[in-house]
Amino acid sequence: MKGLAGGKWVLAALSIVLLLAGGCAKKELVKSTDTAPGAGISAPAPVEKPEQIVSEPLKPGPQTAMAEAAAGVAATQEKPSPFPDIHFDYDKSFIREDAKPVLQKVADFLKKNPGAAMIIEGHCDERGTSEYNMALGERRAESAKSYLVSLGVKSGGLSTVSFGEEKPIDPGHTEAAWAKNRRAHFVLR
Amino acid sequence: MIRYAGALILSLLLLLLPSVSGAVLYIDINAPGGKRMPVALPDFVVTAGDASLARDLPETIAGDLAMTSLFDVIARQAYLERIAPEHFAGRQISFPDWKMIGAEAVVIGKVEVRGDTMTLEMRLYDATLGNLMAGKKYTGPVRRFRKMAHKFANEVLYAFTGVRGIFDTEIAFSARPEKGRGKEIYVIGLDGRELRQVTDNRSFNLFPRWSPDGEILAYTSYRTGVPQIYVQNLGTGANRLVARHGNSKSPGSFSPSGDALYATLSVEGNSDIYRVMLNGSGLQKVVGGWGIEVSPSVSPDGKSVAFVSDRTGSPQVYVKDFGSSNERRVSLAGHYSTSPSWSPAGDRIAFTSLSGGRYSIYTVRPDGSDQRLVVSENGDCIDPSFSPDGRYLVYTFRKNGYSELKIASGDGQWHRGLFRGLSAAGSPAWSPRQ
Structure with missing residues (x-):
């Protein structure tokens, strides 16, 4: 009886040793135990719980609502615009001279149609890193918005969204393609 | 009885502290260019299950060890002894036969598949002394058999170097699925196997970032039509919105405690860096300014953050120490430094x-x-992410629209391809230890 109790204590100590030394405080995908240190010593059978599988497959999230799914897919597609895009220099967001006549037309339209709501999309070429380009696209859209407001457009009807480098209008990898892809795009809601 | 158990504890301690018992074979991981450790990885014994496991498992371990430049796996044509089930039941391995072909260490394994469950026992022996340096038995789903091999490769590295391996870690990234124009988030093993899709909404899903416990990914999704930051449990797939303020958004990194996300949000018309509490208790601006502030990466002690700002006219990398107004530029290379x-x-x-x-x-x-x-390289190498031990980097290689994920050692002396199965793969993020 005494021997049995001692055995239990040793097993408990063993488990602690294993836990400390193995550093297995974290949940493991695959359970493991140490095996016998070789011939001469019979298997120690480290008395942990019967080995269980904790691994789970990665599953996509729950079904999203139909409307959300449609809007999400639509975000990947080029939306029609009544206005031409304006373009930007590499890594820049200032309004170029060639963009000003376009912005004047946009401003004239919005002033004549005060109920209109417009989304200004900011886009970048593929060069550089995508996270910075997301911020750069944002600033291009904001730059176009500020210019429209300076022309007398009420800011309440204007919103901006950046697509970074995700939606090139020209899929090429040349200077000419990049120049087209550094743009702001005007979408009426 | 007690004395026997005491001996058992001692043996286990020795087993767990092999850098002490195996001093003869110790490798200094910080001394590159030394002699490589010759290891034999004979075919595993498959007592029940797919016979191809006999070779796939040791080859998985061999691939992991090759990453370290510390080991040489001896070609199996030279092997003189065939490992049998009896070697796991007391029969001595013929170590002189392994020494004869130059092996200093031998890894043997035994596989048994019952239904969907695989039990895999692996042992690492010092071929000179004939002693067991590491031994583990794993049980898990058979489709994750590589995971078990990666875990034992960690044990092999630890036995020789005292340094914990990272071979069972994973890389999250975004890429274009075979259909559609969007991008989804994926996770892949370090050996380029076991590709799994995390999101499935056919919109843009970008910039995955791991929680410190490796169970959650934060990412940007356009699934409602505009960018928002979500966190998603990788085990259950459950996900929720964590940042709805402002326009463009990207999750930069979790806080070391995992309760907050350092994220880029555009709340005031340009991108700034915020600390977003995951329990919804609010957000706090960490770095701001008139320009673009983006891509926060928090130090492991949580006391500082690296980020990108274009405040001097071009994007550069800065470091801010929390509790100090000091923000110092650390990138000096070119006129465009990011990520x-x-x-x-x-x-x-x-x-x-x-x-x-x-x-x-x-x-x-x-x-x-x-x-x-x-x-x-002869193309663009962007978006680096460090391995949890800081010894490797994963990055995106891009050239003329082609893109591929690659892994390099932190000194750049070694690199290899990781994944090129989907177009527009990018923004790789290395998982923590699992």
Whole structure:
């Protein structure tokens, strides 16, 4: 009886040793135990719980609502615009001279149609890193918005969204393609 | 009885502290260029299950060990002894036969598949002394058989170096699925196997970032039509919105405690860096300014953050120490430096920089000293992310629309492809230890 109790204590100590030394405080995908240190010593059978599988497959999230799914897919597609895009220099967001006549037309339209709501999309070429380009696209859209407001457009009807480098209008990898892809795009809601 | 058990504990301690017992075979992981350890990895014994496991498992371990440049796996044509089930039941391995072909160590394994469950026992022996350096038995789903091999490769590395391996870690990234124009988030093993899709909404899903426990990914999704930041449990798939303020958004990194996300949000018309509490208790601006502030990467001690700002007219990498107004520039390479990744070892920050017409990967100390060019190729190398031990980097290689994920050692001396199965693969993020 005494021997049995001692055995239990040793097993408990063993488990602690294993836990400390193995550093297995974290949940493991695959359970493991140490095996016998070789011939001469019979298997120690480290008395942990019967080995269980904790691994789970990665599953996509729950079904999203139909409307959300449609809007999400639509975000990947080029939306029609009544206005031409304006373009930007590499890594820049200032309004170029060639963009000003376009912005004047946009401003004239919005002033004549005060109920209109417009989304200004900011886009970048593929060069550089995508996270910075997301911020750069944002600033291009904001730059176009500020210019429209300076022309007398009420800011309440204007919103901006950046697509970074995700939606090139020209899929090429040349200077000419990049120049087209550094743009702001005007979408009426 | 008690004395016997005491001996058992001692043996286990020795087993768990092999750098003490196996001093003869100790490898200094920080002394590159030394002699490589010759290891034999004979076919595993398959007592029940697919016979191809006999070779796939040791080859998985061999692939992991090759990453370290510390081991040489001896070609199996030279092997003289065939491992049998009896070697796991007391029969001695013929160590002289392994020494004869130059092996200093032998890894043997035994596989048994019952239904969907696989039990895999693996042992590492010192071929000179004939003693067991490491032994483990794993049980898990058979489709994750590589995971078990990766875990034992960690044990092999630990037995020889005292350094914990990272072979069972994973890489999250975004890429274009075979259909559609969007991008989804994926996770893949370090050996380029076991690709799994995390999101499935056919919109843009970008910038995955791991929680410190490796169970959650934060990412940007356009699934409602506008960018929002979500966190998703990888086990259950459950996900929720965590940042709805402002326009463009990207999750930069989790806080070391995992309760907050350092994220880029555009709340005031340009991008700034915020600390977003995951329990919804609010957000706090961490770095701001008139320009673009983006891509926060928090130091492992949580006391500092590396980020990108274009406040001088071009994007550069800065470090801010929390509780101090001091923000110091640490990138000196070119006129475009972005995407910092603070090493989990704490000692270096990796980033992308444009010089000589191409983007390359540099590392620098957090104080801005000792900047080094690490990866430069005949194309663009961008978006580095450090391994949890700080010894490797994963990055995106891009050229003329082609893209591929690659892994390099932190000194750039070694690199290999990781994944090129989907187009527009990018923004790789290395998981923590699992």
